[in-house]
Amino acid sequence: MPNKPPAASPVERTQRRAAGSAKSAQRIVDIVRVSREVFSNRGYEAATTTEIAERLGISEATIFTYFSGKRDLSVRVIKDWYDEIIAHIDDGMPRRQSIRAQFAFVVRSHLQLFLVQGTGMCALVLSEGRAKGKPLVDQLVPLQRRYTAPLMDLFSRGQASGELRSDIPLRLLRSMVYGPMEHILWEAIVAHRPIDIDAAADELIGVLWPMLQAPRAELAALRRMRSRIVAATEEF
């Protein structure tokens, strides 16, 4: 089930004092929740521990009791966010249904999850990617990978079964799927225009799906021929 408290999953190593009790766990959850809001509204640099503490009605010092610094806190926020959306995809994926249905589920979920949180989290991840020392990236890349894994697996299986075309590398497929989604979300956010997620998802799938399918024979052959000729003419 989605939205189960993700704070419980990884053992706390970053905080200063061990957190065994329920009270501690709740504190951590609260801090992470509020921090997510602040980080995603303001961005890493502009977010302040002062604001986080104020919103929680606690002392700033308390935050540093549980997290060893602002950077540490932001890492935790990002991790939890990823954990949530990964869990959501994992739990809801209709594995028994068709590839198209599963694909549609991922698209719809992505749009939903990212629209709810705004682009704030994207921007946070984005800005953290350029942190001075790059241990951040090392922690982020696996998460990113885990997140896109279900869809990539799906595509992989589809290609193996012949249902999906194999002449496009998975890497490009990923960009062709996630790229437009992010673009659509970004436009919706900056324009303050509410978005009909189901409609947008359908529309998007309507465009993407034909692209993913194995093309019919003649079309495929013609396309291959064209590519070869273009290549040949470019040799001069």
Next chain:
Amino acid sequence: MPNKPPAASPVERTQRRAAGSAKSAQRIVDIVRVSREVFSNRGYEAATTTEIAERLGISEATIFTYFSGKRDLSVRVIKDWYDEIIAHIDDGMPRRQSIRAQFAFVVRSHLQLFLVQGTGMCALVLSEGRAKGKPLVDQLVPLQRRYTAPLMDLFSRGQASGELRSDIPLRLLRSMVYGPMEHILWEAIVAHRPIDIDAAADELIGVLWPMLQAPRAELAALRRMRSRIVAATEEF
């Protein structure tokens, strides 16, 4: 040609004193040039007026003689950057050639321009889009629109002429083109992997173009092409 002084085009509105002399104009150009470097290397928050001044070998105070603040300066940097890439597209667009050729030019240009400047400018724009008082967005959206205008016009004409399918709204087309490009660029940046722009462009166009064409039109076009080639080969 790109790199013509973009400072000349828009009237200076942000600076406090009118800049009549050539010397002043040069100062502004220098400040903006260096600021672009710093902002795109460090991001908005981490960039400092100190560094900008140091790189220029001038006093920090001088910057404030020409710009009313850091925010103001960053707006100018963004605007000039947009002016540059818009000019680049405008100047180089092969208007006499086929729609496909024009489309390919835009894709290649985008990848080039954004990769050269790093994602720094993207991130800057992104972070500025979130500034508290958000008059920024109001200034940014038109720029974005002007930037994508040439491609949108192209698509528009293609749809009118029947060369491109009309069952996809332009808005979605834009996301389908710019979204994947940004995703590809982003991946290249975070992975520190150098990217073969021409190859990436060809690959992307290879996937996108068929999608853009009218379903019937593609088949028809390919058949026409084959016929012409066969005819051509028979001329020997």
Next chain:
Amino acid sequence: MPNKPPAASPVERTQRRAAGSAKSAQRIVDIVRVSREVFSNRGYEAATTTEIAERLGISEATIFTYFSGKRDLSVRVIKDWYDEIIAHIDDGMPRRQSIRAQFAFVVRSHLQLFLVQGTGMCALVLSEGRAKGKPLVDQLVPLQRRYTAPLMDLFSRGQASGELRSDIPLRLLRSMVYGPMEHILWEAIVAHRPIDIDAAADELIGVLWPMLQAPRAELAALRRMRSRIVAATEEF
């Protein structure tokens, strides 16, 4: 012998609750022992109750159950240290032997004790001597006096018996003995140069002893010594 639990000697005045049980006494001993390490490694200000608690594997709060504050704790550390070295001198002083032998013992002991503990404790004492409310000094001076007492007594008796010159005040003698020792130790510490304590002690005594003797007395003593040795060698 040194290292007998010094906690037993002075009555606990600083702690909040009387420490009657053996368990409590052990706690105090442990805290003081670890605190000495931390204080002498880090200095008063840089030492933290956090580190002391961590090294002991107890809660910080527990420390405050036994000591009313950091300052209080440091005072106790200093006192116990003095108690130890005073006991060491007291126990080992070869009272039956010559004044010179006793003098040599004190010198050697001082060099040993202070080198082993590093300059950490010296620096601690030094820094505490400067605390704002300066009741510290009042507690330190008597300790210092007790520590140097054995040597001062020795000198006193030596002057009375005519073995040591009487034209130098005791106060100056003390500076002439402890001053060079501290200087030597300090040099060894900052240069990270290991020091041969016995060699250094002999060297120092070799210079100091003639200075201490009555000018006539030294010559007389040396002549007597030669006579006795000559006599002794003739017994064969």
Next chain:
Amino acid sequence: MPNKPPAASPVERTQRRAAGSAKSAQRIVDIVRVSREVFSNRGYEAATTTEIAERLGISEATIFTYFSGKRDLSVRVIKDWYDEIIAHIDDGMPRRQSIRAQFAFVVRSHLQLFLVQGTGMCALVLSEGRAKGKPLVDQLVPLQRRYTAPLMDLFSRGQASGELRSDIPLRLLRSMVYGPMEHILWEAIVAHRPIDIDAAADELIGVLWPMLQAPRAELAALRRMRSRIVAATEEF
């Protein structure tokens, strides 16, 4: 002449902005002067930039305009202090007079200079010697060496000319001279007892000078004999 502004001597490298004008130079002098007071009253850790700024009636930020941090400031304070006392010795040394007169001058100067500033500066140097990264020591040791150089040169020449005994290494001589002086000063400080510098100097010289002179022949021979015999007896 002593007490000439030492701030002028080394080129400023540590501060952020170049300091060419007289105003800047004065600021730096003021900050260093007040910082010396605060550092020597409180010690490095307990001294605060807040107090320094308050005493000067300026903003804390101003301090950081001229010095890149607290550590940097303390280094400067120490350096200037050394420069002052080195200059004092250098300028006043009665090079035409007897070795004894020169020796007396150094002793008197040392007592004077260190008493004026209290033990604060000694303690500061002492505590800085244990700074985490040890670039501090690297800067301090040469200063220390420069400071003791005049006296060491003097001793060296005295030994060469036969006026001073040569059987004591210079290193030990240094400890025998500076050690007692520091001890005397320290006692005077902690006891809040005013000290008659000239009397103390005369007393000290009276004890030290005979020790430094070449001993008369018989005494020397007897001492040597004694040393050899002691060594021989210890071989068992």
Next chain:
DNA sequence: CATGAATGAGACTTCATTCAT
């Protein structure tokens, strides 16, 4: 026009200490 100088405001972080349990 340019800038040297100064700073207010605020950031993150540390740590000794308290208190209910």
Next chain:
DNA sequence: AATGAATGAAGTCTCATTCAT
């Protein structure tokens, strides 16, 4: 007796911005 949890107070340092010259 012991401690988990919380925090007030303070510390160092940064930086955009102002202003007299």
